[in-house]
Amino acid sequence: MxxxxxxxxxxxxxxxxxxxxxxxxxxxxxxxxxxxxxxxxxxxxxxxxxxxxxxxxxxxxxxxxxxxxxxxxxxxxxxxxxxxxxxxxxxxxxxxxxxxxxxxxxxxxxxxxxxxxxxxxxxxxxxxxxxxxxxxxxxxxxxxxxxxxxxxxxxxxxxxxxxxxxxxxxxxxxxxxxxxxxxxxxxxxxxxxxxxxxxxxxxxxxxxxxxxxxxxxxxxxxxxxxxxxxxxxxxxxxxxxxxxxxxxxxxxxxxxxxxxxxxxxxxxxxxxxxxxxxxxxxxxxxxxxxxxxxxxxxxxxxxxxxxxxxxxxxxxxxxxxxxxxxxxxxNIPEKIYDPANPMPVGRLVGNITFGNVSFSYGESEKALCDIVVQMEHGKTYALVGSSGAGKTTMANLILRFYDVTAGAIKIDGIDIRNMRLKDLRKNISYVPQSPTLINGTMCDNIKWSAPDASFEQVIEASKKAYAHKFILNLENGYDTMVGEGGARLSGGQKQRIAIARAFLRDAPILIFDEATSALDANSEREVHIGIENLTKNRTTILISHRFTMMSIVDVVFVLDQGKIAEVGSPEELLHQTDSIYYSLYQKQQGLK
Ligand SMILES: Nc1ncnc2c1ncn2[C@@H]1O[C@H](COP(=O)(O)OP(=O)(O)OP(=O)(O)O)[C@@H](O)[C@H]1O
Ligand SMILES: [Mg+2]
CATH class of the missing domain: 1.20.1560.10 (ABC transporter type 1, transmembrane domain)
Structure with missing residues (x-):
């Protein structure tokens, strides 16, 4: 101590x-x-x-x-x-x-x-x-x-x-x-x-x-x-x-x-x-x-x-x-804290299960209701559903931003409440919709999630995230100052920085919450490849409104008002013309 x-x-x-x-x-x-x-x-x-x-x-x-x-x-x-x-x-x-x-x-x-x-x-x-x-x-x-x-x-x-x-x-x-x-x-x-x-x-x-x-x-x-x-x-x-x-x-x-x-x-x-x-x-x-x-x-x-x-x-x-x-x-209660006797946890494999998980934010209605889900190492999962269905809430619970109201979330068979918060979060790379950039150089920003990484590792991660090219085009390359909050970068560039961070962090579980929402068609294709590279050998959870992302997804969970309404591969669900997934797809294509 x-x-x-x-x-x-x-x-x-x-x-x-x-x-x-x-x-x-x-x-x-x-x-x-x-x-x-x-x-x-x-x-x-x-x-x-x-x-x-x-x-x-x-x-x-x-x-x-x-x-x-x-x-x-x-x-x-x-x-x-x-x-x-x-x-x-x-x-x-x-x-x-x-x-x-x-x-x-x-x-x-x-x-x-x-x-x-x-x-x-x-x-x-x-x-x-x-x-x-x-x-x-x-x-x-x-x-x-x-x-x-x-x-x-x-x-x-x-x-x-x-x-x-x-x-x-x-x-x-x-x-x-x-x-x-x-x-x-x-x-x-x-x-x-x-x-x-x-x-x-x-x-x-x-x-x-x-x-x-x-x-x-x-x-x-x-x-x-x-x-x-x-x-x-x-x-x-x-x-x-x-x-x-x-x-x-x-x-x-x-x-x-x-x-x-x-x-x-x-x-x-x-x-x-x-x-x-x-x-x-x-x-x-x-x-x-x-x-x-x-x-x-x-x-x-x-x-x-x-x-x-x-x-x-x-x-x-x-x-x-x-x-x-x-x-x-x-004196504000911390609510989410380390257990008294934490399980020793090193690098996790990344098999995630939601066992009858329910959750509500405070007194309000249940945001998730009796969720039963299994996610295996090496596969990519998509959480799909209309706005307010509970997708972000599921990601929040895996990261233990909140604790479940009922049921349990386990990773590799260990209840996440029995792990130290630090051990749990070390095993997760989280890419939010609007990543936060710090006021430093491009290199500092990528290294933020792994301060010990070498410059070579930073470049390697940037290449995989398809960020290397645009960084080299900046006036001072990796030494370019980003500006407070990343003000000088576009939404797509910020997201690629966040993906490079995730590469450097090298965690077995990846969570992308609408991480590709700010991209145009061109950069989306590039980021796509970046994400696809990243998902290899990891458990990936992709929250996305974009059906173009579904090509890299193995299993889709369709959420509807806090419940899992449909489960299947993107192709299977697309073939069921009465599925929510199909109707969401039609809406996005402007067909409905
Ligand atoms: N901090 C909060 N406090 C209270 N209620 C919340 C909070 N965050 C979300 N909710 C409610 O929980 C439900 C699920 O929200 P969630 O953010 O998980 O939806 P989502 O599927 O991610 O939606 P979107 O596609 O719009 O991001 C919604 O009814 C929302 O109003
Ligand atoms: Mg959300």
Whole structure:
């Protein structure tokens, strides 16, 4: 188990706050150092400074001649205290910042890892914008929170405790408990508004992230429908919708800004009242100047941490709103997972059976009903039927994008739910209708399914897929950049790249879902030969509306409303003039 796998396991096994420490497994020393430095900062800041102030001002205002060494101590003590304070502050902020970033990095990887494990079904229901917001914007807010919080989270509470300690010490020594009472009363007065504002902050931060998710989703939508938007002249309505969504984001930002900016002034006003009272009672009680300076110093040094803690509270609320959205994503059930005791599976032969398989997508009607099918190694099968008959669903089930509702799918006699997902999918080459191309060279794209393949193997695969010729005609051959999403290639060229990928992957089971639908007659013939080459010695499942593809098919399964309605060779079925297959053929030929 590598570091990340251990982290993931620990993360899910631990509860609450502690799970985040899983990511600090190899940074424990840094974390400890940060805490110790934070505590020392707090003590030197909150306690030592008022005490040094008292000691120094007592000496300075004593109106007696001071020996040189006392004067030196009095002058140097604040410098030493401030230097130590600054050093501890730097160590604390740096190492806590490091630990915070380590946790954030862990969370980022966990989110991405989770996205790879989410069931395919989830992506059908969720907009990509929602995932992008959680992966980028929510983690950016967390990053901001971690940076600012890690600088203060230990220092300020300890500084506050230190200052209270100094206040208690001074009041005890000079029996002026009234100052202490004023201080505690003032603290009590500020705590209520801080708590109330913090609660509001969390609500507003949640709202803000939701509106941000809205604009990210809208943007992603817009980018995925560039051609349609222009074709239907939707530009203006798109802009006006986006404008109103941006308006919502702005009003959400202003709402949370309102709460975040009123905290500091409230505390400053209360602090000034506290110091005013301190002056009043100092005069009334004839407090010595040295004690007065130390007391106001301690009061100031205790209000400063309160102010910072209140700001932290707001930041933490905003961060926790983002964190709870991230946790919501991390806690989505994976549904399709590896079995507890997987069967060891190497390269499969490729004999597939559907044993009374039924399946429905969620609560909806059955998409497949009691399917019994046997497919043997080395043969090519076609799944034919009208739109919505269940062809893609059958392919989805073999790939375990979904699990069957009833019955079982077996490959070489092993229930696919007893195999590790990786082992199963390694044995399948899947060529979808619109293959996804990555933004890299032609060669990178073909190698995507088999990163270890050599350049010679890439060329060999391309030749077999009838892609070699068109690739050589591109300006830089195999080094030509494909462009984001393969924008510079035609549908047929993309499909041939996908077929070359399948050659390189060399899996015993092949699934083509409408893989030839985007081809013209010329390239279809070429791709045909490519596919025919590929099917040798493999179990091939061809989902196709094209009857021209049937020449390479051994057995056709005709699906009708989720059931197998007819089975036979293409010739047999074509001879049965009352078959669904025959009527589909007639429709395609324009004869009916
Ligand atoms: N993600 C989904 N959620 C709910 N229902 C779905 C989903 N995908 C497909 N269906 C439904 O399942 C049935 C079978 O769909 P499927 O995609 O398997 O049909 P198909 O035979 O591949 O059709 P086509 O030729 O149009 O690709 C249809 O009624 C469809 O509406
Ligand atoms: Mg389909």
């Amino acid at each position: 590598n570091f990340w796998e251990k982290c993931r396991k620990n993360f899910h096994n631990r509860a609450g706050f502690w799970k985040y420490f899983s990511f600090l497994k190899d940074s424990k020393l840094k974390f400890l150092l940060a805490i110790v430095a934070g505590v020392l900062y707090g003590v030197s800041s909150g306690f030592c400074i008022p005490v040094i102030l008292k000691f120094s001002s007592e000496k300075v205002f004593s109106q007696v001649d001071l020996p040189l060494y006392t004067l030196l101590i009095v002058s140097i003590a604040p410098v030493i205290a401030m230097t130590l304070r600054a050093t501890f502050s730097i160590i604390n902020a740096y190492y806590l910042g490091f630990c915070g970033q380590k946790i954030l990095q862990g969370l980022r990887v966990m989110i991405f890892d989770k996205i790879q494990r989410l069931p395919v079904e989830y992506f059908k229901k969720t907009e990509p914008g929602a995932l992008i917001t959680r992966s980028l914007s929510d983690t950016a807010i967390l990053q901001e929170t971690i940076i600012s919080v890690s600088q203060e989270i230990i220092k300020q509470p300890i500084a506050l405790l230190g200052a209270i300690g100094a206040l208690v010490f001074l009041c005890y020594k000079h029996s002026n408990v009234i100052i202490l009472l004023i201080f505690f009363l003032a603290v009590a007065l500020v705590v209520f508004p801080i708590k109330a504002i913090g609660k509001k902050m969390q609500e507003k931060a949640m709202g803000l992230q939701q509106t941000t998710e809205g604009i990210t989703t809208k943007l992603a939508h817009n980018l995925s429908a560039v051609q349609e938007i222009r074709a239907f002249a939707m530009e203006e309505s798109e802009v006006s919708l986006y404008r109103s969504m941006c308006g919502n984001v702005m009003s959400s930002v202003m709402k949370s800004l309102k709460y975040s900016i009123i905290v500091s002034p409230i505390i400053e006003i209360v602090a000034s009242v506290g110091i005013g009272f301190a002056m009043f009672f100092s005069y009334k009680m004839q407090i010595q100047p040295a004690v007065f300076i130390a007391l106001t110093g301690a009061l100031y040094l205790s209000y400063e941490p309160i102010k910072k803690i209140a700001e932290l509270n707001n930041r933490l609320k905003a961060g926790s709103a983002s964190l709870s959205r991230i946790e919501e994503l991390l």
